[in-house]
Amino acid sequence: MNGHWIGIFSPVSNNGTKIKFTEKVSVNNPIMNLFVGLYLKKQQLLYIADLKKELGE
Known part of the structure; x- marks a missing residue:
C-alpha cells in the first residue's frame, strides 16, 4: 500500500x-482493497x- 492522507481541521x-480526512491510496493486491478502508x-x-493525549484531553 502506498499513498497519503490529509486532515483538515475546522472549528x-x-x-x-x-x-x-481525504485519502489517496493505491494497493498492489486487489484483495487488499477490501480491507484498506477499515485500515x-x-x-x-x-x-x-x-x-x-498530547493535548491533555
Missing part, C-alpha cells in the same frame, strides 16, 4: 474541532487518540 460550536479508519482513530 465547530462549543469549542470543538471537526476533522475531515485507514483505524489509523485515523489512532491519530485522533494520540492527538487528544
Whole structure:
C-alpha cells in the first residue's frame, strides 16, 4: 500500500474541532482493497487518540 492522507481541521460550536480526512491510496493486491478502508479508519482513530493525549484531553 502506498499513498497519503490529509486532515483538515475546522472549528465547530462549543469549542470543538471537526476533522475531515481525504485519502489517496493505491494497493498492489486487489484483495487488499477490501480491507484498506477499515485500515485507514483505524489509523485515523489512532491519530485522533494520540492527538487528544498530547493535548491533555
